[in-house]
Amino acid sequence: MRLNMPMTAIVAAALLAAPSFAQDGYEIPSDLAETATGLAEAGLESDLAWQVLESLTTEIGPRLGGSEAEARARDWGVRTLTELGFENVRIEEFEMPYWERGEIETTLVSPFPQAVFATELGGSAASPEGGVTAEIVFFESFEELQAAPAGSLEGRIAYVNDRMVRAMNGSGYGPANRKRSLGWIEAQARGAVALVIRSVGTDSHRFPHTGMMSRPNQRTIDQGGLSQVAADYLVATYPDIAEQAARAQIPAVAVSGPDADQIERTHRMGETIEMHVATSGGWQEMTTSGNVIGEIVGRENPDEIVVIGGHLDSWDEGTGAIDDGAGIAITVAAARLIAELPENPRRTIRVVMFGAEEVGLLGGFAYAQLYADSLGDHVVASESDFGAGRVWRFSSNVSEAGTGAMDAVGRILEPYGVIRGERNGGGGGPDITPMVMAGGVPTFRLEQDGTDYFDLHHTPDDTLDKVDPDALAQNVAVWAATTFLAAELDVEFRTADEQDGPN
Ligand SMILES: [Zn+2]
CATH class of the missing domain: 3.40.630.10 (Zn peptidases)
Known part of the structure; x- marks a missing residue:
């Protein structure tokens, strides 16, 4: 890796440094302030970060x-x-x-048959051999899914639609991410055979966004993160839940934004949507x-x-x-x-x-x-x-x-x-x-x-x-x-x- 920032450049930059700062409160000794500014100036001129990033993303x-x-x-x-x-x-x-991705196949079966761009979420289970084909139940939000009655998703696919809001500080991520982290347990608890979510992202491209799902345990319940239906189900189904975090037993996938739009439009037309989901990823040694x-x-x-x-x-x-x-x-x-x-x-x-x-x-x-x-x-x-x-x-x-x-x-x-x-x-x-x-x-x-x-x-x-x-x-x-x-x-x-x- 080539280094292009000799010490002389830092020293030279320091000589151009800003004056010392004598406002209220703590004052940085002027020599240290000059060194800090010299480092910043050197940083602006350095392409070392680019070299490191190019090396990592290319060679690995x-x-x-x-x-x-x-x-x-x-x-x-x-x-x-x-x-x-x-x-x-x-x-x-x-x-x-260790969780590893497998193969994925996602299609809208009816009313308008077509392929869907989707990706497995980290922690997703493999679908049964041949995948699942079922009607989707459309939820506008994670909260709406959490409010669904016990047993109401038996044999069906839970779909959660809520969009992520674009913000400079990323504050739209937390709310939008709830469907990715805990959506699977809420869906599985109600008998769903799969979870499908709109990607947690802000783009309009046809790339789905993956990401890890949470593995809830007793603490998740204690902190009020789950609906009563999911909490009861978790305790009943995962006997070690006090010590061991739960793993999903259903496939969980995210569809790209434009594909989510497609599902949303079809739903707004009042149509019943049938979807096919096949995945093969899962937990390894x-x-x-x-x-x-x-x-x-x-x-x-x-x-x-x-x-x-x-x-x-x-x-x-x-x-x-x-x-x-x-x-x-x-x-x-x-x-x-x-x-x-x-x-x-x-x-x-x-x-x-x-x-x-x-x-x-x-x-x-x-x-x-x-x-x-x-x-x-x-x-x-x-x-x-x-x-x-x-x-x-x-x-x-x-x-x-x-x-x-x-x-x-x-x-x-x-x-x-x-x-x-x-x-x-x-x-x-x-x-x-x-x-x-x-x-x-x-x-x-x-x-x-x-x-x-x-x-x-x-x-x-x-x-x-x-x-x-x-x-x-x-x-x-x-x-x-x-x-x-x-x-x-x-x-x-x-x-x-x-x-x-x-x-
Ligand atoms: Zn990161």
Whole structure:
């Protein structure tokens, strides 16, 4: 891999740096502010993230969590981090249940026979030999499905139509995703032979969107996530539900947006729709995944850790350029720029390529478990996992003193088009959540413009050509500046309580 950003460029950029910031509250020492700005300027000029992303998506391509391809991606990760000069490069393996896609055949049988573009959802069961052919029951929303009486779907196919709303911050995803995560258990509980949903996405192309289904357990019931019908059914049908999460026994598929429109139009005509669904995917033997780690060891406080990263796995149909090759590329490139400084920052920067995120944040949970004893030394953590669009907002969830410092970091980011967002929230990204839950690790988030993210998310169309190199470089710029300051500033980002771990 060719590196094109010599140290002289960073120093030169630093000389052009913005003045120091003497507004109210915390002030970043001017030399550090200059270095941070120099890193950001270097990031804008660097194509290292592009090189990393091109290499990952071309040389590995799709890399489903737990697959042989994901294992090759881990080796790629080790090679890449080693070539780039990271220290303590390693793989930390964990075992996981493995679901694999099979063949799919979906057609509208009547009243207007035609093929349908669809994909299996992760966790779907194989259909009976020859598939199922049945009348669909049309639900406008997940809530409508949840309100259906027990037994009302016996021998039929549940179809859930609700659309996802496009939004810059992706806030349409959660509501639209409920039919994907828990739709199967609500359908199966009422006797349905299959679940069909409109893809959770915002595009108008004929690519269906896959994604993992939830595996509900007693906690899902306790948290009120299921209807009474589904909760009763779950307890009656899955005897180990207190300990073991349930697996679907029916096929569950998503149809593309235009195909969903077709079903919707036919339904509005008052027609009874018959559909054929045949799938062969399903759960396999337990398999191995792992997190890949590289570090820039802190020069003064090596035991204090700043975690950044992305997830290495992707869905199996695209090459995972935006989800989440971009996050890997951005954080690796940003850390590499920091490593080129004359001396390492005070604290250790740990870059984590999380494994098996898509299939249940398994790498994030494995990390939190493995480092349970040292989460108290995790100063702050953040993951890039929202595509390759520009960062437009910077949020944080750190101590009060740390928040003042983050405000100052935010002022450094302003020239790069980033405004200050939430001061007490925003999370750190999916794989960071387990370490927040287990160890109260403080977080920041460099929020990306996700207006178009769900056009491509989890589709075969998630490929390198969709990434804008300039936007990618802007990400590297703000990640480099922010990560450097988090690792260098003499600020306590943890609150006093958090340092003792959670109660
Ligand atoms: Zn992702």
